Amino acid sequence: MKKCVVITTVRPPTQGILAFLDSEYDVIIVGDQKTPDHYHNMDCIFLDIKTQQQLFPILSQLLPFNHYARKNLGYLYAIQHGYDIIAESDDDNVPMSHWGTWNADFSDTVVAPQYPNIYRLYTDVHIWGRGFPLDKIRQNEPITIEHHADNTVFIIQGLVNHAPDVDAIFRLVMPNAHLPIHFEKNGQYALGKGVLSPFNSQNTIWLHKTIFPCLYLPNVSFRYSDILRSYITQFVLWQLGGQLAFIAPNMIQRRNPHDVMQDFVLEIPIYQHFHTVMHILTHMDGSQSPTILFTIYETLVKEGIVARQELDIVERWLNVVLECL
Numbered sequence: 001m002k003k004c005v006v007i008t009t010v011r012p013p014t015q016g017i018l019a020f021l022d023s024e025y026d027v028i029i030v031g032d033q034k035t036p037d038h039y040h041n042m043d044c045i046f047l048d049i050k051t052q053q054q055l056f057p058i059l060s061q062l063l064p065f066n067h068y069a070r071k072n073l074g075y076l077y078a079i080q081h082g083y084d085i086i087a088e089s090d091d092d093n094v095p096m097s098h099w100g101t102w103n104a105d106f107s108d109t110v111v112a113p114q115y116p117n118i119y120r121l122y123t124d125v126h127i128w129g130r131g132f133p134l135d136k137i138r139q140n141e142p143i144t145i146e147h148h149a150d151n152t153v154f155i156i157q158g159l160v161n162h163a164p165d166v167d168a169i170f171r172l173v174m175p176n177a178h179l180p181i182h183f184e185k186n187g188q189y190a191l192g193k194g195v196l197s198p199f200n201s202q203n204t205i206w207l208h209k210t211i212f213p214c215l216y217l218p219n220v221s222f223r224y225s226d227i228l229r230s231y232i233t234q235f236v237l238w239q240l241g242g243q244l245a246f247i248a249p250n251m252i253q254r255r256n257p258h259d260v261m262q263d264f265v266l267e268i269p270i271y272q273h274f275h276t277v278m279h280i281l282t283h284m285d286g287s288q289s290p291t292i293l294f295t296i297y298e299t300l301v302k303e304g305i306v307a308r309q310e311l312d313i314v315e316r317w318l319n320v321v322l323e324c325l
Contacts, residue, residue, distance in 0.1 A: 002026070002083045003100070004045075006074035009091035010034035013042065015254065016094040023100055025087060030074035033065050047073060059320070062313045068222045071201070072317065075215040079324050086215065087205045092256045093160060099250040100205075103188060106153045106245050111192040112144040118197050118246050122159060122183035125176060130167040131198025131227035134271040151190045154208040154242030155233070157199040159183055163255040165200045168223075168264035188247040193238050196278075201226035203251045210240055213293055213321050218306055219313065223266035228277065228305075232296055235281040239292065273305050294318055 005020055008030040020027050027044040029035075031052075039046035052060040052073050063070050071088075078086045087100065110116050115136050119127050120143060128137055162180045171177045191197060206215060214233040217225045234244055280299050284292065297314045300306045 001085065002081075003085040003087070004028050004078050004083045005087040005089055006030065006071060006078060007089050007091055008032065008068065008071040008074065010036075011091055011256075012036050012038050014091045016089070017044075017091055019095050020089070023095060025100055026083075028074045028077055030071050032067075032070055045077070047077060056320075059313065059316055062309075062316065064219060067219065068225050069217045069219045072215070072217055075212070076317070076320060079209075079212050079215075079321055082324075084209070085205060085207055086212065088201050088215075089204075089251070090202045092254050093202050094252045094254060096250050096252065099158070102156055102205075102247055106151045106188060106190040106243075107147050107149050108187065109146050109148040109151060109190045109192050110143060110195050111146050112195070113141040114194065115196055116141075116143045116191075118189070119159075119164070119183075121187060121189060121246075122185045122248065123181070124184075125181060126174070127164070127166060127170065127176075127181060129198055130165050130200065130223070130267070131230065131270055132167070133274055134169070145189065146192075148190070148192070151245075152242050153190055153245040154206070154211045154237055154240070155199070155244045156205045156207065157244065157246050158203040158205070158251060159246065159249040160203050160251045160253045161249045163253040164249075165202060165253075167270070168260050168267055171260045172264065183249050186248040188245055190243045190245040191234070192243075196231060196234055197244070197246070198227050199230040199233075199244060199246075201229075202253070208242060209325050211237060211242060212325060213318060216293070216314065216317050218297070219310055220306055221266040221269060223263055224269045227270055231277055231281065232293070235284065235296075236292060269305070273303075276303055277305065291318070 004026040006028045010032055029039045029044050029046045031048040056073055115133050117128050161182045164181050214236050218228055294314055301308055
């Protein structure tokens with residue numbers, strides 16, 4: 001079974017990237033205009049700008065430079081080259097020794113509430129993930145777990161210790177924001193149909209080729225792109241009979257320097273558009289799969305959530321991906 005991890009970076013090789021090179025996953029590095037040349041001489045697949053333009057001339061031109069969405073070209077390379085499992089991470093995440101493996105038992109299933117704060121299953125610290133609905137942060141609804149032996153998990157989101165993925169509001173206002181966070185509880189949980197949680201692109205493993213079209217990262221703000229993708233993907237998962245699951249921490253994040261106020265500005269669309277996006281997804285006709293992704297983005301354009309040119313990129317993305325699957 002072919003497995004890879006896709007990473008985009010503008011930095012010299014980090015501790016995390018070097019650790020991935022020692023794993024059993026092939027490493028695909030997606031370069032941008034600021035990425036140094038170090039990766040040409042390393043045991044990885046390095047897609048520099050020139051290679052991107054050669055392999056994907058149309059998409060390389062459509063995707064903006066110096067933007068997280070160029071990571072799409074790494075996913076596309078993996079799909080074209082027949083990888084069965086596609087993992088994704090960032091250059092400031094360091095995999096633990098057990099990263100890339102998991103227990104096959106995903107029978108513990110979250111069935112309520114509709115928007116559970118998954119971090120509550122792993123810690124008693126008041127913390128929430130980036131993309132969690134802002135109006136739900138202070139709510140303390142109990143999370144209901146049931147045993148479902150027939151779960152089919154298509155995507156695994158691993159938690160991250162030390163500097164887990166939280167939003168800028170947490171980092172700006174919570175008294176424990178400056179302290180390392182270590183999730184002290186274990187367990188793995190699938191989400192039942194109709195239950196939604198944001199998931200990111202820093203520690204995620206995509207297990208089934210049928211969901212690979214949803215790897216697409218939209219050309220919105222850096223702090224919104226993978227969150228918008230996560231909610232879209234879960235809707236498509238339900239149509240395909242698959243599920244998202246969360247597992248206990250298997251990475252440590254050594255977070256790159258951030259301007260937290262700038263992060264906050266970039267995250268505003270998460271909260272601004274949340275309920276509109278949920279309305280769009282819950283009223284979408286799922287029978288249109290696999291072209292449902294394009295229909296979703298058409299509606300997002302009409303609502304002003306993504307720009308019109310997004311449709312040109314999504315259309316090209318789907319044309320190439322569906323030819324390979």
